Amino acid sequence: MALLKIDNLSKSFSGLKAVSNANIEINPRELIGLIGPNGAGKTTVFNLITGVYVPTEGRMLFEGKDISGLTPYQVNQRGIARTFQNIRLFADLTVLDNVKIALHQHVKYSGISAVLRLPSFFKGEKEMNETALELLSIFNLQDKAGELAKNLPYGEQRRLEITRALATRPKLLLLDEPAAGMNPQETKELMELIRFIREKFSLTILLIEHDMSLVMGVCERIYVLDYGMVIAHGTPDEIKTNPKVIEAYLGEEAM
Amino acid sequence: MKTINKKTLFSAVAIFAVYGIVQGLIAFNALSLFYVLTLVQTCIYIMLAVSLNLIVGFTGQLALGHAGFMAIGAYISAIVTMKFDGPLVLALLAGALAAAVAGVIIGIPTLRLKGDYLAIATLGLGEIVRVIWLNTDYVGGAAGMSVSRSINWTWAFFLMVITVLVIRNFIRSSPGRACISVREDEIAAEAMGINSTKYKVIAFTMGSFFAGLAGGVYANYMYTILPTTFGFLKSFDILVMVVLGGLGSISGGVIGAIIMTIVSAALASFPEWRMVITAVLLIILMIFRPNGLLGNKELSLRVFQKKRGENNGLAKN
Numbered sequence: 001m002a003l004l005k006i007d008n009l010s011k012s013f014s015g016l017k018a019v020s021n022a023n024i025e026i027n028p029r030e031l032i033g034l035i036g037p038n039g040a041g042k043t044t045v046f047n048l049i050t051g052v053y054v055p056t057e058g059r060m061l062f063e064g065k066d067i068s069g070l071t072p073y074q075v076n077q078r079g080i081a082r083t084f085q086n087i088r089l090f091a092d093l094t095v096l097d098n099v100k101i102a103l104h105q106h107v108k109y110s111g112i113s114a115v116l117r118l119p120s121f122f123k124g125e126k127e128m129n130e131t132a133l134e135l136l137s138i139f140n141l142q143d144k145a146g147e148l149a150k151n152l153p154y155g156e157q158r159r160l161e162i163t164r165a166l167a168t169r170p171k172l173l174l175l176d177e178p179a180a181g182m183n184p185q186e187t188k189e190l191m192e193l194i195r196f197i198r199e200k201f202s203l204t205i206l207l208i209e210h211d212m213s214l215v216m217g218v219c220e221r222i223y224v225l226d227y228g229m230v231i232a233h234g235t236p237d238e239i240k241t242n243p244k245v246i247e248a249y250l251g252e253e254a255m
Numbered sequence: 256m257k258t259i260n261k262k263t264l265f266s267a268v269a270i271f272a273v274y275g276i277v278q279g280l281i282a283f284n285a286l287s288l289f290y291v292l293t294l295v296q297t298c299i300y301i302m303l304a305v306s307l308n309l310i311v312g313f314t315g316q317l318a319l320g321h322a323g324f325m326a327i328g329a330y331i332s333a334i335v336t337m338k339f340d341g342p343l344v345l346a347l348l349a350g351a352l353a354a355a356v357a358g359v360i361i362g363i364p365t366l367r368l369k370g371d372y373l374a375i376a377t378l379g380l381g382e383i384v385r386v387i388w389l390n391t392d393y394v395g396g397a398a399g400m401s402v403s404r405s406i407n408w409t410w411a412f413f414l415m416v417i418t419v420l421v422i423r424n425f426i427r428s429s430p431g432r433a434c435i436s437v438r439e440d441e442i443a444a445e446a447m448g449i450n451s452t453k454y455k456v457i458a459f460t461m462g463s464f465f466a467g468l469a470g471g472v473y474a475n476y477m478y479t480i481l482p483t484t485f486g487f488l489k490s491f492d493i494l495v496m497v498v499l500g501g502l503g504s505i506s507g508g509v510i511g512a513i514i515m516t517i518v519s520a521a522l523a524s525f526p527e528w529r530m531v532i533t534a535v536l537l538i539i540l541m542i543f544r545p546n547g548l549l550g551n552k553e554l555s556l557r558v559f560q561k562k563r564g565e566n567n568g569l570a571k572n
Contacts, residue, residue: 104447109428115424
């Protein structure tokens with residue numbers, strides 16, 4: 001069974017059809033790419049999956065259950081985590097707190113025991129700190145735990161956002177242009193990292209990316225969006241030679 | 256663990272030292288009634304400022320109806336002590352709980368609004384509360400209500416300490432961090448599985464509870480309560496303390512409340528200049544320290560310790 005099945009999904013913004021009749025199927029443990037020219041509706045698809053937008057039509061099944069109409073936090077609690085195209089960290093908080101906030105839904109003590117500082121609070125906080133530091137060390141950020149998120153260099157902010165998303169313990173991870181603004185070396189490291197976390201956390205990953213070397217190098221299957229429609233899907237090799245994709249990217253004359 | 260215990264011990268000693276010194280001075284009649292009044296008022300304003308800081312500074316919801324919740328606490332506790340001859344503890348608790356219930360009822364619909372809309376809605380609701388008391392003959396209407404004094408310095412001080420400790424402990428826990436994440440970036444917080452509405456309502460209710468408690472302390476200390484005391488200017492006074500001390504800083508709220516109470520007490524003999532001088536002070540502060548005296552940092556012993564290799568974020572920014 002597909003982990004995520006997007007069925008005939010459409011989203012209109014008063015007349016403008018940002019996504020129309022999209023069908024996407026993602027199987028467990030797959031690494032899928034979502035590509036398309038600027039304005040093709042890729043981020044809208046992410047926003048629909050994560051509950052930021054309510055679909056105009058169609059539905060989305062996650063593990064067989066309908067998730068269309070859920071709020072973003074409910075979607076996250078079902079097991080879908082995301083990163084943002086324009087990094088959205090908790091900028092004035094420390095790196096450690098950024099991760100601990102994402103661990104909040106798994107917290108093991110109540111507000112009352114926090115206020116009264118009962119032993120369960122100290123135990124729970126200790127566990128949270130350990131889990132958060134462990135996650136940070138995977139991304140080589142453990143030495144920055146005490147820094148404010150906004151003071152990290154760009155590449156590390158991107159990595160912190162992925163760490164934070166992973167802390168919510170997702171089954172499906174959505175990465176919105178994880179390599180944006182990275183140099184080729186950083187992109188290469190990111191590719192390794194994406195492969196590594198997929199193995200380590202047995203994740204399914206859907207990523208939006210403009211960097212073709214990353215998409216073609218790391219994704220097993222690719223969906224191509226243009227004007228809100230899925231115009232092609234298949235393996236990287238199939239996509240590279242698909243005339244519709246070439247047309248969407250390069251225009252008709254290039255054919 | 257060792258340093259935490261040391262810090263807790265130091266704080267406890269400091270709290271009891273402040274209490275003991277003032278209590279000693281009161282016992283030996285070394286303080287004039289005006290000074291005692293100012294000290295008790297300081298405690299009340301600290302409770303109000305710290306509880307408003309939880310809503311505005313930590314959770315990022317600009318609410319301007321704090322005096323309304325104070326009024327609910329003041330009147331309900333006064334009704335319990337004066338009309339029903341209830342014990343003080345019960346009266347304070349009833350006042351605080353009534354304010355908290357009002358907080359939930361008002362919070363759930365209004366916290367859907369953002370920024371200035373929320374500010375206007377809460378400002379209006381605070382005024383509604385005041386007008387309701389104004390038109391309730393049972394509590395004396397515009398003439399106000401006389402309340403016998405059952406609060407002393409000890410009550411005021413320790414209720415203030417409890418308020419600050421509860422809010423501090425809450426903020427430094429996972430639910431508290433959830434509130435802060437809503438302030439930092441609501442969309443990201445939601446994407447991390449945090450029910451932002453829930454934490455806004457929790458912060459708002461908790462803030463209202465302690466505003467109600469402060470109202471109860473106020474009512475049972477001041478002999479009379481008048482609806483006009485709880486107008487929107489009172490809400491602004493509290494907000495000014497929070498902004499002055501630092502949005503998102505517990506110790507900032509405490510310091511802001513102390514400074515504003517002292518300044519206004521010191522200027523009590525020049526009532527016509529009081530607002531002018533306060534305004535000038537605030538303008539100067541906003542020019543030189545736009546984030547308030549402490550910003551979102553806490554006053555900490557760490558400042559006095561030698562800087563170690565580790566980075567704690569305090570030296571930053």
